[in-house]
Amino acid sequence: xxxxxxxxxxxxxxxxxxxxxxxxxxxxxxxxxxxxxxxxxxxxxxxxxxxxxxxxxxxxxxxxxxxxxxxxxxxxxxxxxxxxxxxxxxxxxxxxxxxxxxxxxxxxxxxxxxxxxxxxxxxxxxxxxxxxxxxxxxxxxxxxxxxxxxxxxxxxxxxxxxxxxxxxxxxxxxxxxxxxxxxxxxxxxxxxxxxxxxxxxxxxxxxxxxxxxxxxxxxxxxxxxxxxxxxxxxxxxxxxxxxxxxxxxxxxxxxxxxxxxxxxxxxxxxxxxxxxxxxxxxxxxxxxxxxxxxxxxxxxxxxxxxxxxxxxxxxxxxxxxxxxxxxxxxxxxxxxxxxxxxxxxxxxxxxxxxxxxxxxxxxxxxxxxxxxxxxxxxxxxxxxxxxxxxxxxxxxxxxxxxxxxxxxxxxxxxxxxxxxxxxxxxxxxxxxxxxxxxxxxxxxxxxxxxxxxxxxxxxxxxxxxxxxxxxxxxxxxxxxxxxx
Amino acid sequence: xxxxxxxxxxxxxxxxxxxxxxxxxxxxxxxxxxxxxxxxxxxxxxxxxxxxxxxxxxxxxxxxxxxxxxxxxxxxxxxxxxxxxxxxxxxxxxxxxxxxxxxxxxxxxxxxxxxxxxxxxxxxxxxxxxxxxxxxxxxxxxxxxxxxxxxxxxxxxxxxxxxxxxx
Numbered sequence: 001x002x003x004x005x006x007x008x009x010x011x012x013x014x015x016x017x018x019x020x021x022x023x024x025x026x027x028x029x030x031x032x033x034x035x036x037x038x039x040x041x042x043x044x045x046x047x048x049x050x051x052x053x054x055x056x057x058x059x060x061x062x063x064x065x066x067x068x069x070x071x072x073x074x075x076x077x078x079x080x081x082x083x084x085x086x087x088x089x090x091x092x093x094x095x096x097x098x099x100x101x102x103x104x105x106x107x108x109x110x111x112x113x114x115x116x117x118x119x120x121x122x123x124x125x126x127x128x129x130x131x132x133x134x135x136x137x138x139x140x141x142x143x144x145x146x147x148x149x150x151x152x153x154x155x156x157x158x159x160x161x162x163x164x165x166x167x168x169x170x171x172x173x174x175x176x177x178x179x180x181x182x183x184x185x186x187x188x189x190x191x192x193x194x195x196x197x198x199x200x201x202x203x204x205x206x207x208x209x210x211x212x213x214x215x216x217x218x219x220x221x222x223x224x225x226x227x228x229x230x231x232x233x234x235x236x237x238x239x240x241x242x243x244x245x246x247x248x249x250x251x252x253x254x255x256x257x258x259x260x261x262x263x264x265x266x267x268x269x270x271x272x273x274x275x276x277x278x279x280x281x282x283x284x285x286x287x288x289x290x291x292x293x294x295x296x297x298x299x300x301x302x303x304x305x306x307x308x309x310x311x312x313x314x315x316x317x318x319x320x321x322x323x324x325x326x327x328x329x330x331x332x333x334x335x336x337x338x339x340x341x342x343x344x345x346x347x348x349x350x351x352x353x354x355x356x357x358x359x360x361x362x363x364x365x366x367x368x369x370x371x372x373x374x375x376x377x378x379x380x381x382x383x384x385x386x387x388x389x390x391x392x393x394x395x396x397x398x399x400x401x402x403x404x405x406x407x408x409x410x411x412x413x414x415x416x417x418x419x420x421x422x423x424x425x426x427x428x429x430x431x432x433x434x435x436x437x438x439x440x441x442x443x444x445x446x447x448x449x450x451x452x453x454x455x456x457x458x459x460x461x462x463x464x465x466x467x468x469x470x471x472x473x474x475x476x477x478x479x480x481x482x483x484x
Numbered sequence: 485x486x487x488x489x490x491x492x493x494x495x496x497x498x499x500x501x502x503x504x505x506x507x508x509x510x511x512x513x514x515x516x517x518x519x520x521x522x523x524x525x526x527x528x529x530x531x532x533x534x535x536x537x538x539x540x541x542x543x544x545x546x547x548x549x550x551x552x553x554x555x556x557x558x559x560x561x562x563x564x565x566x567x568x569x570x571x572x573x574x575x576x577x578x579x580x581x582x583x584x585x586x587x588x589x590x591x592x593x594x595x596x597x598x599x600x601x602x603x604x605x606x607x608x609x610x611x612x613x614x615x616x617x618x619x620x621x622x623x624x625x626x627x628x629x630x631x632x633x634x635x636x637x638x639x640x641x642x643x644x645x646x647x648x649x650x651x
Binding site for chain 2: 020021075079116120127134146147149153156157161163217
């Protein structure tokens with residue numbers, strides 16, 4: 001019974017945890033550089049096995065969950081089944097998380113040369129990924145909180161990995177303080193909800209909303225706090241102040257991880273809260289939240305115009321993308337068909353962000369600064385990588401034949417159909433501002449003469465080259481198959 | 485009687501909490517914090533949550549404040565230097581505080597009667613808490629252990645000096 005009801009459903013998460021724990025064991029046996037290949041393989045094995053298990057478990061469980069008798073189960077298994085939703089959404093997000101973690105591990109192995117504790121970094125990445133998977137599948141406020149912490153705390157540590165670098169320490173401290181503040185807001189929200197409804201179950205709370213529209217101040221306060229906590233985690237506009245500093249100070253491969261996987265998990269949480277739990281109340285929150293999203297898009301795009309550092313530029317660009325994604329969450333009010341464009345956008349945005357930061361890590365390998373001139377002539381010096389970068393930038397800007405265009409288009413269509421007309425018009429206008437700074441980067445790639453050879457971009461390590469290429473191929477694939 | 489005790493201890497908690505922020509000497513702050521935690525523990529006790537109140541004293545008043553005092557001792561703070569705060573900042577800050585206070589007052593005055601009080605039938609004793617932890621909430625509890633393991637690894641990464649060879 002335990003095997004069928006517990007171990008099989010949770011196996012995608014467990015495989016990450018097991019691989020993380022065995023990495024530490026391996027490190028105590030083979031210290032330092034010895035057995036690096038074995039450690040790397042073990043780290044890669046976790047997500048790979050997890051992808052395999054997801055594709056095995058999800059189809060079965062989606063069919064299975066309709067017709068099972070829960071009354072015979074012990075109480076902890078009942079609670080487990082309620083707090084772990086294994087539906088199609090979880091499956092899609094599990095796959096994306098595992099894929100992003102795989103790429104991050106490859107980039108960390110290739111680019112974090114100075115860091116001695118690589119095995120621990122892998123292990124922390126895997127723990128964080130396990131937390132994300134629990135977060136996007138959580139059906140219960142207690143589990144949601146635990147998963148959020150399991151995701152966040154390893155990331156704070158990964159941001160501060162370069163201990164001699166003041167920027168990195170500052171970023172870690174800022175991220176930690178803002179992040180723990182968000183956690184406090186979340187705990188307060190959970191306390192208010194539990195005090196009001198006497199249950200931690202998201203589905204039960206949602207059911208209560210269906211029968212009566214609550215007007216109590218405590219409910220409004222609770223969901224305001226939830227919104228603020230989610231806003232902090234995904235970097236929405238009034239709560240975005242930590243994003244540029246944390247993204248700039250973190251080691252570059254880790255920034256890629258933060259921008260892709262953590263943002264995806266944050267939006268998974270937003271979907272569970274707004275798209276599922278609060279769906280009965282959609283009339284109340286859809287329009288205000290869509291303005292919230294539009295403000296985020298404008299703040300991100302306008303602030304990105306003035307940046308001279310590439311990492312900060314892409315940090316602000318990620319804020320504007322968070323706005324589009326949030327517009328997608330808002331359009332869930334129009335019906336569950338809005339879920340697919342949202343997943344499509346999350347995949348594309350994650351791939352292009354990871355690929356971009358893989359490239360930036362390559363650019364800063366020999367010389368640390370990352371202003372625009374470092375990219376001069378990259379398009380001709382390294383044709384394949386340059387072309388990938390071009391794809392990422394065009395996608396991020398949303399130029400028509402690329403995947404990024406389709407994702408933005410689908411999201412805006414869904415938001416329009418759910419009734420957010422003004423927000424859609426404003427969001428489309430704002431993406432024009434975005435085109436300007438993405439084109440500025442492209443002009444440096446292809447229209448400026450390359451600098452001297454020793455300041456140029458080094459040849460990429462094979463694994464990292466493959467990783468970036470994979471992101472580029474992913475962009476091409478998603479533009480050829482513009483449906484999810 | 486219970487009301488009076490509750491009022492006394494909540495006032496006590498608030499006052500000592502204010503003392504934590506307002507006192508200039510870090511040691512006084514730490515001791516105010518201990519008193520504040522004791523006040524909170526008493527409030528929990530009044531609600532019948534004996535377990536939480538004991539944990540509050542053991543962990544917060546015991547372990548955490550001791551850590552604070554150690555940090556203060558090791559860092560050897562100098563007398564705080566007077567900092568000039570600029571007028572616009574003072575105006576902005578007080579405007580923010582007063583707006584928030586007004587909103588809170590309005591919300592509280594409107595909603596105090598609305599918030600339903602859940603009747604607790606069980607006392608949150610050690611027995612009930614541990615029963616719940618090992619039956620209903622076993623899975624979150626296990627995730628918590630994984631979380632702690634991840635933290636231990638993280639602390640190891642952070643605490644090891646940069647550049648030291650692996651031994």
